[in-house]
Amino acid sequence: MSKLGVYDVAVRYGKVPALTDVTLTIEEGERLFISGPNGAGKSSLLKAICGAVATSHGRIEVDGDLLTGRTPEAIARLGLTMVPEGRDIFGTLTVEENLRVGTGIRRDKSAVENDIEEVYENFAILGERRHANAGALSGGQQQMLAIGRGLMTNPKLMLVDEPSLGLAPNIVDQVYETLVNLQKDRGLTLIIVEQSSARAARVGGRMVLLRGGSVVGDGDAKKFAESDVLNEAYFGTDKAEASS
Amino acid sequence: MNAIPQLFFDAMSLGGIYAMAALGIALIFGVMNLVNFAHGEYIAFCVFALIVPSTDAVAVMFLGKAPAIVLIPILLSIGAAVAVASEFFVFRHMRNATPVAMMISSFALGFVIQNSLLAVYGSRPKAISLWPELNTPVSIVGASVPLLQIIVILTTLAVVVTLALLLKKTKIGLEMRAAAENFTMARLLGVKANVVITGAFALSGALAAAVAMIMATQTGVADIRMGGQIMLVAFIATVIGGLGSLPGAVAAGFLIGAASVILQGFLPLEARPFRDAFLYTLVIVSLLLRPQGLFASNSAKPRV
Numbered sequence: 001m002s003k004l005g006v007y008d009v010a011v012r013y014g015k016v017p018a019l020t021d022v023t024l025t026i027e028e029g030e031r032l033f034i035s036g037p038n039g040a041g042k043s044s045l046l047k048a049i050c051g052a053v054a055t056s057h058g059r060i061e062v063d064g065d066l067l068t069g070r071t072p073e074a075i076a077r078l079g080l081t082m083v084p085e086g087r088d089i090f091g092t093l094t095v096e097e098n099l100r101v102g103t104g105i106r107r108d109k110s111a112v113e114n115d116i117e118e119v120y121e122n123f124a125i126l127g128e129r130r131h132a133n134a135g136a137l138s139g140g141q142q143q144m145l146a147i148g149r150g151l152m153t154n155p156k157l158m159l160v161d162e163p164s165l166g167l168a169p170n171i172v173d174q175v176y177e178t179l180v181n182l183q184k185d186r187g188l189t190l191i192i193v194e195q196s197s198a199r200a201a202r203v204g205g206r207m208v209l210l211r212g213g214s215v216v217g218d219g220d221a222k223k224f225a226e227s228d229v230l231n232e233a234y235f236g237t238d239k240a241e242a243s244s
Numbered sequence: 245m246n247a248i249p250q251l252f253f254d255a256m257s258l259g260g261i262y263a264m265a266a267l268g269i270a271l272i273f274g275v276m277n278l279v280n281f282a283h284g285e286y287i288a289f290c291v292f293a294l295i296v297p298s299t300d301a302v303a304v305m306f307l308g309k310a311p312a313i314v315l316i317p318i319l320l321s322i323g324a325a326v327a328v329a330s331e332f333f334v335f336r337h338m339r340n341a342t343p344v345a346m347m348i349s350s351f352a353l354g355f356v357i358q359n360s361l362l363a364v365y366g367s368r369p370k371a372i373s374l375w376p377e378l379n380t381p382v383s384i385v386g387a388s389v390p391l392l393q394i395i396v397i398l399t400t401l402a403v404v405v406t407l408a409l410l411l412k413k414t415k416i417g418l419e420m421r422a423a424a425e426n427f428t429m430a431r432l433l434g435v436k437a438n439v440v441i442t443g444a445f446a447l448s449g450a451l452a453a454a455v456a457m458i459m460a461t462q463t464g465v466a467d468i469r470m471g472g473q474i475m476l477v478a479f480i481a482t483v484i485g486g487l488g489s490l491p492g493a494v495a496a497g498f499l500i501g502a503a504s505v506i507l508q509g510f511l512p513l514e515a516r517p518f519r520d521a522f523l524y525t526l527v528i529v530s531l532l533l534r535p536q537g538l539f540a541s542n543s544a545k546p547r548v
Contacts, residue, residue: 072432073432082432090429091425093421101419102434150433
């Protein structure tokens with residue numbers, strides 16, 4: 001059984017379709033990049049999976065449990081966490097309070113304090129500023145906090161939407177290094193929206209290419225970087241449409 | 245008589261009432277972007293719950309006869325229950341509605357509550373006596389102050405401190421603050437929407453009950469329209485404070501109370517009847533200088 005299964009999923013905002021008939025599966029421990037031009041439906045796909053937007057068609061399953069119709073808070077309880085685009089950290093809460101918001105769903109309360117210390121070990125700057133308002137952190141620190149906050153829910157599956165958005169390239173390197181290490185340590189299944197396919201190829205993993213709300217390519221990120229499928233996805237030729 | 249301490253107590257006690265009413269509105273706006281115009285009617289409902297249902301001009305105390313130690317918790321519970329019921333029957337079904345649609349339905353709910361009171365109690369204001377002994381003045385730092393004013397000030401402080409501790413130290417408090425700032429993100433982290441929203445309504449309703457007891461004691465009148473007047477000032481306080489900001493609501497409540505009392509004290513005699521015109525001019529100036537409110541909060545931003 002796949003960790004995550006997305007079958008014939010469609011999302012529409014009013015009459016505007018954002019996703020049409022998207023099908024993909026991801027196995028436990030896999031790292032999947034979702035790439036594609038603006039408006040391809042990358043964020044909509046992630047939001048549909050975590051329950052932030054409703055699907056108009058199709059099924060989404062985690063470990064065989066149907067997510068469709070569940071609230072976001074119920075989906076979070078199935079071990080799925082979202083690190084959204086723009087981070088959405090709680091700026092008026094302290095760093096530590098941000099980390100604690102998601103711990104309400106955990107059954108292993110005794111492990112919470114330990115896990116907070118672990119986040120501080122992974123991200124030293126968060127430990128130094130644990131009592132500061134999270135709104136005062138830099139963009140890179142906020143990204144680390146958003147990842148740490150997601151980890152505090154003790155997830156098995158983590159969705160990360162555009163972690164590189166608005167960050168300097170060397171900070172993006174750090175973020176990806178952290179994500180890769182976390183995945184190794186915890187056996188996380190990771191889905192990352194990354195607009196830069198070159199970046200995805202450097203980090204390595206599987207890549208799914210979206211265009212106009214549909215999957216137009218699925219394979220090794222490195223192979224994509226060398227092929228012309230990307231150009232077709234971004235600039236649109238008949239061949240890319242035909243291959244979907 | 246010493247004028248300055250007198251003004252201080254007047255300002256603090258009036259501001260305290262405004263602050264508590266504004267808190268009730270800000271709590272709910274924070275978690276669901278709803279400006280709940282029915283809040284004033286929760287206050288009126290709680291005042292009328294004190295008396296025996298009848299259309300007579302002089303009210304017979306009903307709940308109001310109970311000793312304070314019994315009355316206070318019961319009335320706080322009634323306020324909470326009315327607010328939670330209105331969430332359950334009305335606002336819960338409007339979670340995905342626009343803020344404007346929710347606001348309009350809160351007006352509608354307010355009229356329903358008001359007209360229900362009208363049907364049972366009639367439209368004439370009624371004299372009531374809840375704790376009349378609290379209006380006897382006591383002498384403090386040279387000022388002659390009704391005991392009630394001191395109680396109002398202490399109650400407001402106690403409410404603000406308790407609320408701050410609840411929000412700061414408890415799990416549901418943390419979840420409410422997170423939800424107030426970004427509701428969708430809080431839910432994505434597993435915070436249960438229904439629990440947080442019900443909690444906010446319960447607190448808001450209890451605050452309305454506290455305001456109701458103070459107003460009933462202070463004015464000695466139960467009036468169908470009393471909720472609307474305080475609601476207006478409280479709403480203005482939440483806007484000036486920065487919609488959704490709890491410290492902002494408290495601070496602005498006190499500011500409006502203080503401005504109101506100071507204007508009353510220092511305006512030339514001929515201008516005093518128009519005090520509110522001066523007060524609302526100050527409100528406009530404040531909004532022109534800081535349209536986002538004195539303590540801007542993120543929850544006033546549209547949600548995706």
